[in-house]
Amino acid sequence: MGRRKDSSIEMVSKLPWQAGIVLGVAGYAAMRYGLGWCMTTFGGPTGQALGISLAAGVYAPIAWLLLTACWLAALISFLDSRRRQRMLASQTGLRSLSAMDWREFEMLVGEAFRRQGYKVREIGLGGADGGVDLILHKDGATTLVQCKQWRTKLVDVRVVREMYGLLMHHRADAVKIVAIGHYTDDAQRFVHGKPIELVSGLALLTMVRECQVAARR
Template sequence: MRKKRKRNKKRLPVIPLFFITIAGAAGFYAMRTLEGIGIGIAAYFVLYIAFKIWLKSRKTSKLRKSGIREVDKMSGEDFEKFLGELFKRRGYKIRYTATSGDYGADLILKDGKDVIAVQAKRYSSTVGVKAVQEIIGAVKMYDATEAWVVTNSHFTRQAEKLADINDVYLIDRDELIQIMLNKR
């Protein structure tokens, strides 16, 4: 026997429906006619669309200011140098590791007593578990107190889980943009 599938009815979310009702009521209160309800609801939608456009333009403005598009075009080595300069401006002392045989760390940051091993991954796709595994190995090699993986992309769920278990700090595209925008 075939099981009956439940139909997935789409319903309007409660909050937007509440605001539409309030807008209609405000229109009726102001004009005391049914046309006032329509005008109130129309005004609500115009304001809602204007707000959405403003939010989107604000986000694209942040992206333009951050220079993330230039980062996306960099080579891996250029990305490491870029991160070095970025962290130097934030007060860290920087040491670059060798290009090959770096034991999983591309940068070593020093901030007082803290030593941070950083793995830089300039990718066009998501960053996986391998990057987290590499930086975990680098912690002991460089006697680091913290481990970071920085990317211009995003991390897979598996990488996030492994990082969480091993206290590795992940800096993804969104956080990198924020760091770039909040220069000291």
């Protein structure tokens, strides 16, 4: 099953909220004033007639609609950012990590990596993920991430093999598997010499606490 395409508002809402504000103002100015000026200046007789219509405010409602849509997306981005900050700050141990649902867990992991300087693309939150929940970009390298919020079950070698296959298929540079629990001995042996990192619950908790300390500075 393919992933659905994001709407324009959803795409902008994934940007920092400040970018949505700037895009809204720029889009409004371009639609309300810039397009008419370009038509009048460079469009010849037909373009000049169209430019006059634009200057008269014929497309002003569209400009306002564009501004409103971008600012709505900025508001969504701002609220989502605050939610992630609160989620990260509220973690106290493995028990609180286990208490989240899988969507929140993926968001938390993504936010922790984002605080480490990665550009994070969330895949699993959109539905069918093919085993990949997050895609990380940093220093020209691409890392695939799978999140396993299994409270008691060990992550076995089958999961690790699948992620290794996805690494080869997507020609990524590395793989990280993040789990609250631990990994079987076979899984740990399989990753030896491969660009695969098995992140246990304790390692994730350490990463979260480092983010919490950095946020308080």
